Amino acid sequence: MKKIIGILLTAVMASSLMIGCGAAAGAKADPNGSKCLADGVLTVGTNAEFPPFEYVGDDGTPDGFDIAFIKAIGEELGVEVKIENMEFDSLVSAIGSKTDVAIAGMTVTEERQQSVDFSTSYYNAVQHVLVPADSTIASYEDLEGKTIGCQLGTTGDFIIEEIEGASNKQYNKAVDAVNDLVNGRLDAVIVDSNPAGVFASNYPDQVKDLNGEDFGFGVEEYAIALPKGDTALKEQIDLAITKLKDNGTYDKLVDQYME
Ligand code: GLN
Numbered sequence: 001m002k003k004i005i006g007i008l009l010t011a012v013m014a015s016s017l018m019i020g021c022g023a024a025a026g027a028k029a030d031p032n033g034s035k036c037l038a039d040g041v042l043t044v045g046t047n048a049e050f051p052p053f054e055y056v057g058d059d060g061t062p063d064g065f066d067i068a069f070i071k072a073i074g075e076e077l078g079v080e081v082k083i084e085n086m087e088f089d090s091l092v093s094a095i096g097s098k099t100d101v102a103i104a105g106m107t108v109t110e111e112r113q114q115s116v117d118f119s120t121s122y123y124n125a126v127q128h129v130l131v132p133a134d135s136t137i138a139s140y141e142d143l144e145g146k147t148i149g150c151q152l153g154t155t156g157d158f159i160i161e162e163i164e165g166a167s168n169k170q171y172n173k174a175v176d177a178v179n180d181l182v183n184g185r186l187d188a189v190i191v192d193s194n195p196a197g198v199f200a201s202n203y204p205d206q207v208k209d210l211n212g213e214d215f216g217f218g219v220e221e222y223a224i225a226l227p228k229g230d231t232a233l234k235e236q237i238d239l240a241i242t243k244l245k246d247n248g249t250y251d252k253l254v255d256q257y258m259e
Contacts, residue, residue, distance in 0.1 A: 033232030149177030
């Protein structure tokens with residue numbers, strides 16, 4: 001009896017893994033235990049609007065730190081990496097249907113953990129506040145009642161929702177919020193530290209880049225979003241991340257892509 005229950009449980013677990021990895025649905029069990037890797041292709045969702053982590057490169061395809069990093073991970077796992085560029089707000093829900101995993105400077109949050117698992121984290125960031133060069137905004141209280149832009153569905157978006165009296169303007173691309181800031185339509189934009197630096201550097205005389213630590217914003221950890229319950233995949237991706245950090249590949253990519 002025990003044995004039968006064991007077999008049944010294994011079958012249930014196997015089928016739930018199959019559901020959790022739609023991009024490889026129907027594939028045979030892979031020797032390493034993850035259905036996502038069974039067809040030799042890891043389909044990766046991203047939103048190439050977040051430099052230096054992901055952006056559309058000169059050849060029209062996604063490039064950036066995250067893209068190079070996931071390709072290096074794919075090499076470690078012995079699978080081909082296929083990048084799917086989509087809206088940031090769709091990345092989590094696409095896992096298990098359109099994609100296997102997502103890499104997009106994505107912060108680990110409790111809410112996202114209801115739907116997906118996360119790899120070990122690979123980067124720390126904090127939200128920054130972009131303001132016009134002549135703005136007097138300098139503290140969290142100064143943001144109250146202001147018109148603030150962000151990218152839809154991001155941690156910056158969630159922060160603005162909590163600011164007393166603030167009017168939250170959500171954009172599909174953070175760069176569009178920055179353009180509206182420069183055009184005088186917004187008082188501030190809240191966006192992650194590294195992209196904030198890149199966007200501000202495009203407007204050195206018009207935009208100030210303020211560190212969100214001075215506004216009380218906490219440290220955020222970026223990780224790869226994974227199908228819930230695919231522990232074999234998580235194990236292999238975590239191992240690959242550790243290896244790439246140990247063997248200097250990670251530092252090389254930081255040097256190559258970060259300002
Ligand atoms: N780190 C932020 C988040 O996870 C923003 C990511 C992004 O816009 N690509 O919500």
